[in-house]
Amino acid sequence: MAHVTIDTMKAVVVANWKMHPQTFKDARKLFDSTKKAIETARNVSVIVAPPSVFVRELSRGYRGRIAFAAQGARAELEGAFTGDVSLAQMRDARCTYAIVGHAERRARGETNEDVAAQLKASLSLGLSPILCVGEKERSSDGTHYAFIKEELRSALSGIKPSDIKKILIAYEPVWAIGAVKPMTSRDMHEMGIFIRKCVVESIGDAGMDVRILYGGAIDQNTARPMIEEAHVHGLLVGRASLERGVFVAILESLSA
Numbered sequence: 001m002a003h004v005t006i007d008t009m010k011a012v013v014v015a016n017w018k019m020h021p022q023t024f025k026d027a028r029k030l031f032d033s034t035k036k037a038i039e040t041a042r043n044v045s046v047i048v049a050p051p052s053v054f055v056r057e058l059s060r061g062y063r064g065r066i067a068f069a070a071q072g073a074r075a076e077l078e079g080a081f082t083g084d085v086s087l088a089q090m091r092d093a094r095c096t097y098a099i100v101g102h103a104e105r106r107a108r109g110e111t112n113e114d115v116a117a118q119l120k121a122s123l124s125l126g127l128s129p130i131l132c133v134g135e136k137e138r139s140s141d142g143t144h145y146a147f148i149k150e151e152l153r154s155a156l157s158g159i160k161p162s163d164i165k166k167i168l169i170a171y172e173p174v175w176a177i178g179a180v181k182p183m184t185s186r187d188m189h190e191m192g193i194f195i196r197k198c199v200v201e202s203i204g205d206a207g208m209d210v211r212i213l214y215g216g217a218i219d220q221n222t223a224r225p226m227i228e229e230a231h232v233h234g235l236l237v238g239r240a241s242l243e244r245g246v247f248v249a250i251l252e253s254l255s256a
């Protein structure tokens, strides 16, 4: 069965379920409500990243517009890595995207080198990487800019410039993940310009086409202003993707 590719000219919303919910029954309910929500939201493309154990069953027989993403997986095709899954296995389970370098995985020891290997493995497997970058904290002397630049440089070094079209970059400041409020759209606008400049430095003019998402504490009130005012292509949504009413409201606000 064909893997789903999404129309990334529309606003992209990535629903990162993280390690939720507890049972497949509840995962099925959540996916059903996400499917309903997208029926009316024609201007939005949705990528769902469920826990890896649920992906194959959720994607079985599904022929709609929602694409699946791995939340994180190893670059090695297979091997002696107890408890891990590989990008190749996630691709086989019908993922089209792979989140790489999420802050919660970096916090557990994934390095820039691991992230670079995963990005390259994703591309060679035909998965589109959603590359997460973001600083832990901000300082008045601007060192967070150098931090972001290095995360981007190390992940993108050696890729073909034309591959940038397959990549989504999700800027997620760690201090905004799980927080009460997202960063301001003004600050995100500034960061988006900086990210684009770094990508051009890394891969040349093709980097102008890079698509940038924002993630961290987005809900139904902040989704649309963030897209409009920060000029981002989409959003990576954690908690708000788990509550049916809230997720529907996010998609509706972007479709209006």
Ligand code: PGA
Pocket: 016, 172, 176, 177, 178, 179, 215, 216, 217, 218, 236, 237, 238, 239, 240
């Ligand atoms: P949050 O998580 O929306 O719950 O803040 C975002 C993320 O970690 O991707």
